[in-house]
Amino acid sequence: MTPQQISLVRESFAKVIPMSEDAAHIFYGRLFEIAPQTRGLFHGDMDEQGRKLIATLAAVVDGLDRLDEIVPVAEALAVRHVGYGVKREDYAPVGTALIYTLSAGLDHEFAPETKAAWSAAYDLLSATMTAAAYPHAAE
Numbered sequence: 001m002t003p004q005q006i007s008l009v010r011e012s013f014a015k016v017i018p019m020s021e022d023a024a025h026i027f028y029g030r031l032f033e034i035a036p037q038t039r040g041l042f043h044g045d046m047d048e049q050g051r052k053l054i055a056t057l058a059a060v061v062d063g064l065d066r067l068d069e070i071v072p073v074a075e076a077l078a079v080r081h082v083g084y085g086v087k088r089e090d091y092a093p094v095g096t097a098l099i100y101t102l103s104a105g106l107d108h109e110f111a112p113e114t115k116a117a118w119s120a121a122y123d124l125l126s127a128t129m130t131a132a133a134y135p136h137a138a139e
Contacts, residue, residue: 001124005117006064012114013061016105017054024050027101035093041085060125071128078129088134091126098122 001009016023028046032039042049056077063070102118103110 001064001117001120003065005120008114008117009064009121010061012102012106012110012118013057015109016102017058019105020054021047021050023101023105024053026104027053027097030100031093031097034096035090038090038093041090060121064121067124074125074128075132078133081129082133086133088130091130095119095122095126 024047028042028050059073060070099115099118099122103115106114
């Protein structure tokens, strides 16, 4: 990612933090709408799950300029997610739900270049995670 893309992601995420609870509800609502099969992957308190989502996003956003630090954490998270039943094809709707959430929450402040920056960040993260979780999928 370029320094400009990293800056756009960080600036926009800073605007999401004050509405993080609502953002998490929007995210999961949209995810379950477009990928109902993912609902069964979540057990327990969805508010707590939402807090974990925002915390994970915060760590990733913070580390975008230090990929050597966040890649091993993302890889370990991906491997754990396999144990929860997450499939490779579940990553695409998660990205779609994330972009939808940011667009809904930021409205007119979610400019095309900001959307492109977030898409680049998610593409990088999901590619890293799926490579770690499903190392033989490309064979």
